[in-house]
Amino acid sequence: MKKALLFCSLVALGACSAAKDDGSSASRGNRTPVAHNTVVECALYDGMKKEATQLMTVASGMEVQVMDTVDTYFVKARVTNPAGEAQVGYMYRSCFSR
The missing domain is CATH 1.20.5 (Single alpha-helices involved in coiled-coils or other helix-helix interfaces)
Known part of the structure; x- marks a missing residue:
């Protein structure tokens, strides 16, 4: 039993x-990228370290495609620069509203 x-x-x-x-x-x-708009001017970096190179500046109100929530502080994002080329990098989460 x-x-x-x-x-x-x-x-x-x-x-x-x-x-x-x-x-x-x-x-x-x-998973597909999710479009968000930035609320402040932020930078798109090539990595998540202090020594990371800034790829471009993302102006307030620009649309950013968030590809992954990588870290507590960063998201992996794809942004189209003014020349029309897509840049993939990392941005601080604080660039977006909650």
């Missing part, structure tokens, strides 16, 4: 965790 109860408990636990894994992995695979 104890073995049957233990077996049923393990099967139920496995079913719950399998269902959770299916749902979360499916939503991660279909």
Whole structure:
């Protein structure tokens, strides 16, 4: 009797965790950039360190495509520069409204 109860408990636990894994992995695979507008003038950097090079200045109100929320302080973003070329880099989260 104890073995049957233990077996049923393990099967139920496995079913719950399998269902959770299916749902979360499916939503991660279909990520697309999300458009946001900056609220202040910010810089687009080539990395997330103090020594990172500034790729361009993003003016207040420009549309930025946020590709990933990389870090507590940074997001990976794609911005179209005035020449019409897309630049990919990192921006501070504080550049956007919440």
